[in-house]
Amino acid sequence: MANKFITALFGDYSKKEVKRLGKTKQKVLDLEEKYQAMDDKELTAQTAVLKTRLADGETLDDILPDAFAVCREAAWRVLGMKHFPVQIVGGIVLHQGRIAEMKTYAQPQEPVQLAHPLGVTLGQVVVDGDNVYAAAGQRVQISG
Numbered sequence: 001m002a003n004k005f006i007t008a009l010f011g012d013y014s015k016k017e018v019k020r021l022g023k024t025k026q027k028v029l030d031l032e033e034k035y036q037a038m039d040d041k042e043l044t045a046q047t048a049v050l051k052t053r054l055a056d057g058e059t060l061d062d063i064l065p066d067a068f069a070v071c072r073e074a075a076w077r078v079l080g081m082k083h084f085p086v087q088i089v090g091g092i093v094l095h096q097g098r099i100a101e102m103k104t105y106a107q108p109q110e111p112v113q114l115a116h117p118l119g120v121t122l123g124q125v126v127v128d129g130d131n132v133y134a135a136a137g138q139r140v141q142i143s144g
Contacts, residue, residue: 018089024065025088031069040077046070064095 035043050063050070060067068083068091076082083091093099 021089021092024092025085027065028068028072028088029085031065032073035069035073038073043070043073043077060095064092068092 035046038046046066047070050067053063054060068088072083072088
């Protein structure tokens with residue numbers, strides 16, 4: 001009873017967090033056409049572009065929308081799979097070092113594909129779960 005009152009008064013944390021992360025997710029989705037228009041060579045060159053942006057002082061959070069959008073397009077071209085919006089949110093959560101649980105989707109390892117390149121940049125990648133090997137295999141396929 002008291003829990004319902006507090007939630008009614010202050011709102012549900014999970015709903016607020018999903019709404020907050022939705023802004024970054026939308027930035028990723030809005031970049032889809034930009035990266036679709038690139039040929040394979042241009043898309044591959046984006047890794048260097050993102051590293052340059054980091055060297056110039058931008059943070060991983062600054063480059064996250066572009067990095068995720070590039071990874072999403074690469075996954076589509078190489079694997080024929082495009083990350084769903086909920087998986088983008090899962091990738092953002094993993095990037096933040098938090099736990100992301102994907103309960104309702106058959107490919108819960110796909111958010112790892114998004115968060116992994118950003119974590120590798122800092123040498124801070126920890127992945128644990130039933131589908132770790134599948135995610136690692138897909139990452140290798142995408143990266144060459």
